[in-house]
Amino acid sequence: MSEWQQRFGTRLMRSIGMPLRKLVRGQGAWVWDDEGREYLDFLAGIAVNSLGHAHPVFVEAVSTQAATLAHVSNYFATEPAIELAERLARLTGAGDAGRAWFGNSGAEANEAAFKLARLNNSGGARTRVVALVDAFHGRTMGSLALTGKPHMRQPFEPLAGGVEHIPATIEALEAAIDDTVAALFVEPIQGEAGVVELPDGFLETARELTRRHGALLVVDEIQTGAGRTGAWFGFQHAGIVPDAITVAKGIGGGFPIGGLVTFGEASDLYQKGMHGSTFGGNPLATATANAVLGEIESAGLVENAARRGVQLRERVLGIDSPLVTGVRGRGLLVGVALAEPIAERLSLAALDAGLIVNAANDRTIRIAPPLIIGDAELDEFAERFARALAAVDGDR
Missing domain, CATH: 3.90.1150.10 (Aspartate Aminotransferase, domain 1)
Known part of the structure; x- marks a missing residue:
C-alpha cells in the first residue's frame, strides 16, 4: 500500500x-x-x-467570479443566479412559467423535488409517490427513499414513507397511477442500473397518465442532462413536457451545483420559507454553470x-x-x-x-x-x- x-x-x-x-x-x-x-x-x-x-471557459469563469463575488447567501440576489434560471427555462422549454431552485448536488435536487411532490396534495388524498425499480436518485434519506435499489436502502431503513417502486413497464405504470399519486419519478436512462433505456412509449404514457390523474411527472436529468444524450435533456427525445426536472452533474462541468426546474402550475407549489440552501445558487457555482452551458451551446x-x-x-x-x-x-x-x-x-x-x-x-x-x-x-x-x-x- x-x-x-x-x-x-x-x-x-x-x-x-x-x-x-x-x-x-x-x-x-x-x-x-x-x-x-x-x-x-x-x-x-x-x-x-x-x-x-x-x-479555458471553465477556468476563466471560476477565476473571474471568485475574484469578484463567491457567496452572499440567499438573502441577496446576484446576476449569475438569475441568468442561470432564465437559461434553464429556455433550454428545457419551461418558458415563461418555468422557475428554478438551486442546491449543491443531484441528491439535493431530488430532495427538493420530493418535497415538491408532497406539496401536490390538495385535500390530503395524494399520499403515494411512485418511482422505478433499479432507479437511482441519490443517497440522502429522501432521495434514497426514491431509489429502487434494496441493497442501498436496507441499512438506513425506515426511510421516508409513501414511496412505491414499480417495474419500468407500461403495464405496471398503468396499474400504479391513479388519483392517490402525488408524483412519478423517472430517469430517461437508468445510468446506475447499467445504462438502461425506458421502453418505447413509456415517457409518453407516463405524461398522459400523470396529467389525467393530477400527479406530477418529475424527470431526473442529473446524469442525462446538459446535452449528454444528444438532446439538451433526455425527456426531449420523447417530445413531452414534464412538471419538473432535476439537474446537476454536467451543468456545472465539475463545479458542484444541482437544481430543480419546474414547469407550468408546478412552479407555484413552493412558497416563501418552504425550502432553502445556504450555498444554493451562489454566484460562483451559477456563473460557472452559465459558462459551461453557454460553451456547450455555442460549440x-x-x-x-x-x-x-x-x-x-x-x-x-x-x-x-x-x-x-x-x-x-x-x-x-x-x-x-x-x-x-x-x-x-x-x-x-x-x-x-x-x-x-x-x-x-x-x-x-x-x-x-x-x-x-x-x-x-x-x-x-x-x-x-x-x-x-x-x-x-x-x-x-
Whole structure:
C-alpha cells in the first residue's frame, strides 16, 4: 500500500472503497496520476466534466467570479443566479412559467423535488409517490427513499414513507397511477442500473397518465442532462413536457451545483420559507454553470454528443471480442453489455491500459466521456478498450 493510500485509509470515511489511483492533473479528455501515467478519461467524473478537464471557459469563469463575488447567501440576489434560471427555462422549454431552485448536488435536487411532490396534495388524498425499480436518485434519506435499489436502502431503513417502486413497464405504470399519486419519478436512462433505456412509449404514457390523474411527472436529468444524450435533456427525445426536472452533474462541468426546474402550475407549489440552501445558487457555482452551458451551446456540443455517440457505439461493436454482446444508451451515455459478470475486472484492465471507464453493474461497463471528444479520442478509446478486453479474455 502506498503512502497516500495509507493516509486515505486512516482519515477518510470507509463509505467509499480505496481509490485505485491518485490523480493530479487533467487536460481535455486526459488525466495524469502522481507517477506521471496518463489515462484517457471516458467517464468524465461520472458524466460531470462536460467540457473535459481544465477547459479555458471553465477556468476563466471560476477565476473571474471568485475574484469578484463567491457567496452572499440567499438573502441577496446576484446576476449569475438569475441568468442561470432564465437559461434553464429556455433550454428545457419551461418558458415563461418555468422557475428554478438551486442546491449543491443531484441528491439535493431530488430532495427538493420530493418535497415538491408532497406539496401536490390538495385535500390530503395524494399520499403515494411512485418511482422505478433499479432507479437511482441519490443517497440522502429522501432521495434514497426514491431509489429502487434494496441493497442501498436496507441499512438506513425506515426511510421516508409513501414511496412505491414499480417495474419500468407500461403495464405496471398503468396499474400504479391513479388519483392517490402525488408524483412519478423517472430517469430517461437508468445510468446506475447499467445504462438502461425506458421502453418505447413509456415517457409518453407516463405524461398522459400523470396529467389525467393530477400527479406530477418529475424527470431526473442529473446524469442525462446538459446535452449528454444528444438532446439538451433526455425527456426531449420523447417530445413531452414534464412538471419538473432535476439537474446537476454536467451543468456545472465539475463545479458542484444541482437544481430543480419546474414547469407550468408546478412552479407555484413552493412558497416563501418552504425550502432553502445556504450555498444554493451562489454566484460562483451559477456563473460557472452559465459558462459551461453557454460553451456547450455555442460549440455545438449537443450535436457532437449525438454524432460521436453513434461513432462510439460503432467502435465498441467493431471490436472482435466474445465478451461484448451489445451496447445501450443514447449519445455519450453508453452501456457495454457483457457476456459474463466481469465488468469489475474489465474496468481494472482498462485502467491498466490507460483508460477510465466503470462497472455500472457486474455485466455492464458504463462509458460517459466529455462532450468535447473527437476522432482522435475515439480511436484511442477503441485501441485501449480492445486491449483491456483481450487481457480479460486471455485470463478466463
